[in-house]
Amino acid sequence: MKIAILPGDGIGPEVTRQAVKILDVLAAEGLRFEREEALIGGCAYEATGHPLPDATLALARRADAILFGAEGGFQYETLPRGLRPGDALLAVRKQLDLYANYRPIVTFDALLDASPFKREWVQGLDILLIRELTSDLYFGEPRGIEMRDGLRVGTNTMYYDEREIARVAHTAFQTARRRHHKLCSVDKANVLEAMELWRTVVDEVAVGYPDVQLTHLYVDAAAMALVRDPRQFDVIVTGNLFGDILSDEASMLTGSLGMLPSASINAQGKGLFEPVHGCAPDIANQDIANPLASILSAAMMLRQGLNQPGAADRVEAAVRKVLADGLRTRDIAQPGTEIVGTEAMGDAVAAALRANAQ
Ligand code: IPM
Ligand code: MG
Numbered sequence: 001m002k003i004a005i006l007p008g009d010g011i012g013p014e015v016t017r018q019a020v021k022i023l024d025v026l027a028a029e030g031l032r033f034e035r036e037e038a039l040i041g042g043c044a045y046e047a048t049g050h051p052l053p054d055a056t057l058a059l060a061r062r063a064d065a066i067l068f069g070a071e072g073g074f075q076y077e078t079l080p081r082g083l084r085p086g087d088a089l090l091a092v093r094k095q096l097d098l099y100a101n102y103r104p105i106v107t108f109d110a111l112l113d114a115s116p117f118k119r120e121w122v123q124g125l126d127i128l129l130i131r132e133l134t135s136d137l138y139f140g141e142p143r144g145i146e147m148r149d150g151l152r153v154g155t156n157t158m159y160y161d162e163r164e165i166a167r168v169a170h171t172a173f174q175t176a177r178r179r180h181h182k183l184c185s186v187d188k189a190n191v192l193e194a195m196e197l198w199r200t201v202v203d204e205v206a207v208g209y210p211d212v213q214l215t216h217l218y219v220d221a222a223a224m225a226l227v228r229d230p231r232q233f234d235v236i237v238t239g240n241l242f243g244d245i246l247s248d249e250a251s252m253l254t255g256s257l258g259m260l261p262s263a264s265i266n267a268q269g270k271g272l273f274e275p276v277h278g279c280a281p282d283i284a285n286q287d288i289a290n291p292l293a294s295i296l297s298a299a300m301m302l303r304q305g306l307n308q309p310g311a312a313d314r315v316e317a318a319v320r321k322v323l324a325d326g327l328r329t330r331d332i333a334q335p336g337t338e339i340v341g342t343e344a345m346g347d348a349v350a351a352a353l354r355a356n357a358q
Contacts, residue, residue, distance in 0.1 A: 001033040001306055004063035006056065008041040009085060010279025011289035011342075012069025018291035018346025019067060019298040022318075025353050026302075026311050033306070036063070040092075041071025041085035041279075051088035060092055065305035066272040067298060068092075070279035085279075093133050098264035098272055099164070100171045101131040101243065102300070105230075105250040105260070110323035114255030114332045117227070122253050127233045128175060129250060131243025132168045133264055135160055136194075138240045158194040160239065162201050167267070169205040172237035176212045182234035184215045186222040186242055198239065219246070226250055251276060258290030258331045261297035263304050273301040287341035290329040292319055295349055318352035 005020060007013035020035070027033065038056040045051045051071070060066050071085035081087065092098070105127040112119040140157030147153070169185070176183040185202045187195040199216055206214045217225060219242045225232065226246065230253050238246060251257045260276040275293030283289055296319060303312035327348050328337040340348065 001065070002063045003033055003035045003301070003306075004059045004066040005035050005037040006040045006060070006066060007037065007069040008071040008279065009043055009073050010070050010281045010284045011277075012041070012071065012279055014285065014287070014342050015275065015289055015291040015294035016067060016069040018342060018349070019294040021346045021350050022295050022298055022315055022353060025350050026308075029357060031308065031311060040068070040088050042073045042076045044088065045076065045079070045083060045085065051083060051085045052091050056088075057092065057095060060096060060272075064270065065301050066092075067294075067301055068272055068274035069294065070275065070277065072279040073281045090138065092272065093264060094139060096270065096272070097134060097266045098270075099132060099134045099267075100168055100265045101133040102175075102263045102265070102304075103129040103131060103243075103247045103250075103260065103276060104262075104300075105129060105247075105253060107254050108259070108320060108323055110320070111255045111259070111332055113334050115253060116255075117230075117253055122230065125230055125253055127230065127250060128179065128235045129243060129247050130168065130172045130175065130235060130237045131247060132160075132164065132237075132239050133243075134240070135164045136240035158192060158241075160194045160198055162197065165198050165201040166205055168237060169202045171265075172235055173205060173209040173212050176235040177209065180234040181211055182213050182215075184217055184222070184233055184236050186217050186219050186236060186238035186246065188219050188242070189216070190218060195239070202237070222246060223249060226253070247276060256290065256332045258293055258329065259296070260293050261300050263297070263300045265304065269305075271301065271305040273297040273305060287343055288330050289342050290331050291342050291346050292329075292349075295319060295346070314353060314356050315349075317356055318349045321352040321356070322348045 007016040038059045107122050107125040115122050137156045137158045140159030143156045145154045187198045189196045189199040257277045262276050263271050265271040299312045299315040302308040326337045333339050
């Protein structure tokens with residue numbers, strides 16, 4: 001097994017280092033894998049003139065799984081399009097056809113008081129948001145900014161073809177079958193033709209899954225339902241743009257964006273695993289970032305990318321253990337807990353993992 005490690009920018013390298021620490025504990029116990037690191041994002045642009053060097057894309061293609069950190073930084077925001085760090089991540093998603101983005105929204109009992117929501121509304125929350133990741137307004141043509149009749153005009157195109165909708169719908173129904181057999185599809189079919197097709201195709205795919213209870217919500221109603229009664233949801237499937245927005249909203253139910261992992265998988269089962277949080281340049285290199293989303297992304301990689309469900313369960317149990325012991329990074333700190341830095345949190349999870357070896 002070959003793992004590509006792409007730490008990227010901002011807090012990406014320091015949180016990814018903690019996830020690698022965890023993988024190395026498993027390697028010392030006998031899990032066999034090879035890891036290779038490459039530059040992506042702003043650091044790659046500085047070193048090579050491009051945020052996604054050919055060597056990085058080649059490594060991503062070659063690897064069995066990819067562990068990604070974060071990309072970006074204020075200094076890159078005015079670069080021409082195509083050279084910005086975010087473009088590298090979008091290109092990897094598109095080039096590897098990583099169409100199914102899994103974003104679990106799960107609360108940890110030890111962190112219930114870190115959520116801005118009342119504990120009784122979010123306790124036991126377990127939603128899986130599946131976001132389509134390779135189409136929609138993100139990639140639709142035509143796009144651009146141009147002059148028309150003396151006015152600057154910006155254009156993007158919401159595009160979905162039926163094949164793109166059907167494949168992510170199948171993924172979502174199959175996932176719902178392994179959970180509580182409930183799927184909510186989120187669209188804006190009342191206004192947008194691309195979303196009308198989305199709803200039609202999801203309904204067609206549903207015929208093959210009579211055991212899954214399908215509901216539809218418009219995205220505005222879904223945004224409200226997520227905060228009004230989040231526990232009504234099991235699996236949610238939605239397009240690229242709505243999934244981007246709803247996943248940030250849903251992250252707050254759990255108390256911190258610093259806790260959320262994600263997996264982006266293609267039809268061959270190859271995946272890129274990354275924390276949902278971004279590069280957070282304002283707190284980079286101060287040993288205060290929360291590495292748990294990256295560590296939990298490594299757990300998703302073990303389960304979904306490397307077929308090591310036992311190891312994945314143990315990593316997640318180790319994270320729950322350190323939280324139960326009262327260790328917190330600053331973003332999830334509560335009165336009576338002990339604030340630790342990025343490295344110390346990684347060390348604590350590594351120690352808990354060593355201790356829970358079978
Ligand atoms: C995400 C991020 C990305 C996205 C950005 C960094 C391009 O917000 O993964 O949610 O919009 O998809
Ligand atoms: Mg986002």
